[in-house]
Amino acid sequence: xLKKLFKQEWKSFSLAPTITMILLAVFTVILMTTxxxxxxxxxxxxxxxxFAGLVILAYIFCIAAVSFCVTLCTAVRFYKxxxxxxxxxxxxxPVKTSDLLLSKTFVAALWRFISIICICLSIFGxxxxxxxxxxxxxxxxxxxxxxxxxxxxxxxxxxxDSLPIPVSLFFIWLALTGILSLFFDILYIYTCICLxxxxxxxxxxxxxxxxxxxxxIFRIFRQILxxxxxxxxxxxxxxxxxxxxxxxxxxTTLLVLGGLCTGMYYLCNYLMSRKLNxx
Numbered sequence: 001x002l003k004k005l006f007k008q009e010w011k012s013f014s015l016a017p018t019i020t021m022i023l024l025a026v027f028t029v030i031l032m033t034t035x036x037x038x039x040x041x042x043x044x045x046x047x048x049x050x051f052a053g054l055v056i057l058a059y060i061f062c063i064a065a066v067s068f069c070v071t072l073c074t075a076v077r078f079y080k081x082x083x084x085x086x087x088x089x090x091x092x093x094p095v096k097t098s099d100l101l102l103s104k105t106f107v108a109a110l111w112r113f114i115s116i117i118c119i120c121l122s123i124f125g126x127x128x129x130x131x132x133x134x135x136x137x138x139x140x141x142x143x144x145x146x147x148x149x150x151x152x153x154x155x156x157x158x159x160x161d162s163l164p165i166p167v168s169l170f171f172i173w174l175a176l177t178g179i180l181s182l183f184f185d186i187l188y189i190y191t192c193i194c195l196x197x198x199x200x201x202x203x204x205x206x207x208x209x210x211x212x213x214x215x216x217i218f219r220i221f222r223q224i225l226x227x228x229x230x231x232x233x234x235x236x237x238x239x240x241x242x243x244x245x246x247x248x249x250x251x252t253t254l255l256v257l258g259g260l261c262t263g264m265y266y267l268c269n270y271l272m273s274r275k276l277n278x279x
């Protein structure tokens with residue numbers, strides 16, 4: 001059943017993010033094309049400057065739209081499906097509340113990941129083509145030199161020398177931290193909406209209030225938790241931080257993020273199962 005819910009949620013969620021990503025791809029190709037031609041070498045005039053300004057402005061807008069669209073769809077679909085009139089239908093389906101919550105969480109997290117990848121690839125492509133244009137070498141030669149440099153840097157000798165732990169373990173920690181942060185952002189939005197619907201009136205306003213209130217609490221909690229770590233890096237030589245301390249830092253980070261994600265998931269599941277307050 002979870003697989004069917006995932007498919008249905010994917011189809012319903014996909015339209016708006018797909019449109020914004022297509023627009024981002026279009027303007028990425030336009031900008032890359034301008035660097036591959038003699039557009040920037042032409043004598044400046046008012047029309048060329050206006051066109052260039054509009055294209056760059058539209059590209060920046062598309063980057064913002066991709067990120068904002070996924071976040072907006074995540075919040076709007078969750079609220080609309082569960083805490084409006086649609087909720088009467090959703091909660092009569094022969095499925096567990098946890099399955100409904102999981103399907104939305106995984107779809108939203110996957111689209112957030114796709115949006116990040118698309119934005120990074122777009123910026124990377126334009127940066128490489130622009131750098132090739134400024135360095136007066138061909139695109140093919142530039143990419144050959146870039147990947148040669150990348151392969152050299154990928155040896156990570158400097159990272160091996162600076163870290164008292166295996167580089168593979170460090171990258172595994174980064175990947176797990178990124179994944180947990182992705183789910184944290186999604187579940188944080190869901191938690192605020194679930195807490196907001198406890199208000200008898202102004203549920204959306206309550207959700208917004210919870211968003212900023214919890215953000216303030218989490219920020220204080222993060223500062224308290226990271227203060228010893230910051231002091232260690234500021235006042236001590238990082239080379240003297242041993243393997244055990246590094247592993248402790250990594251484990252603590254994953255434990256805190258994982259604990260927050262788990263806590264927010266169960267809180268949302270509890271509020272949706274036991275404290276449901278539909279309009």
